[in-house]
Amino acid sequence: MSPTTETLTAERILEATEEVLRRHGPAKATVVDVARALGVSHGSVYRHFRTKAALREAVTQRWLDRASGALSAIVEQDRDPEARLRDWLSALFDAKRHKAGDDPELFATFTVLTGENSRVVDQHIEDLTAQLTEILRDGAARGAFTPALDPAVTARAVFHATGRFHDPAYAGEWRRPGIEAEFEAVVDLLLRGLRAAGRSGA
Numbered sequence: 001m002s003p004t005t006e007t008l009t010a011e012r013i014l015e016a017t018e019e020v021l022r023r024h025g026p027a028k029a030t031v032v033d034v035a036r037a038l039g040v041s042h043g044s045v046y047r048h049f050r051t052k053a054a055l056r057e058a059v060t061q062r063w064l065d066r067a068s069g070a071l072s073a074i075v076e077q078d079r080d081p082e083a084r085l086r087d088w089l090s091a092l093f094d095a096k097r098h099k100a101g102d103d104p105e106l107f108a109t110f111t112v113l114t115g116e117n118s119r120v121v122d123q124h125i126e127d128l129t130a131q132l133t134e135i136l137r138d139g140a141a142r143g144a145f146t147p148a149l150d151p152a153v154t155a156r157a158v159f160h161a162t163g164r165f166h167d168p169a170y171a172g173e174w175r176r177p178g179i180e181a182e183f184e185a186v187v188d189l190l191l192r193g194l195r196a197a198g199r200s201g202a
């Protein structure tokens with residue numbers, strides 16, 4: 001089936017937009033380029049996304065959501081909260097490193113787009129810290145983490161304390177020798193601070 005005979009959906013437009021951004025970069029990519037890649041008129045694209053800015057915001061949201069969707073599966077697991085927290089932070093670091101290392105051109109493009117779409121980025125961070133909050137709340141309920149801590153406040157602190165391992169500003173350091181050991185040292189320190197008094201290793 002040719003592009004022009006397939007049903008034009010928002011998802012198809014976003015997939016094409018990502019490919020156009022990969023080829024042309026954020027400065028040169030246009031809605032006309034996206035329409036051409038799909039074999040449709042640019043008016044057809046605008047029926048789904050009213051402006052170029054709305055399209056760029058949507059493709060940025062889609063890119064960020066890939067990370068938070070995979071992490072939510074760890075949150076929902078019924079097992080030791082400390083292990084889940086460690087695995088969640090590791091999975092976030094791995095996801096960001098893969099994005100930066102496997103497709104550096106697209107990563108650079110989306111770094112520009114996230115700078116344009118602060119509302120989308122703020123919501124992404126809210127989603128991630130909400131996941132952390134859920135793990136910390138469960139850990140306090142199970143006696144793994146100290147109940148004196150406010151889970152939401154602590155989640156934000158953990159997120160910011162590990163920023164070097166997921167903030168794109170530090171992407172140049174993620175392939176450095178020894179970065180995994182540095183990551184583990186930070187996580188170990190955080191977990192020691194979170195453990196409830198009397199728990200093994202506290």
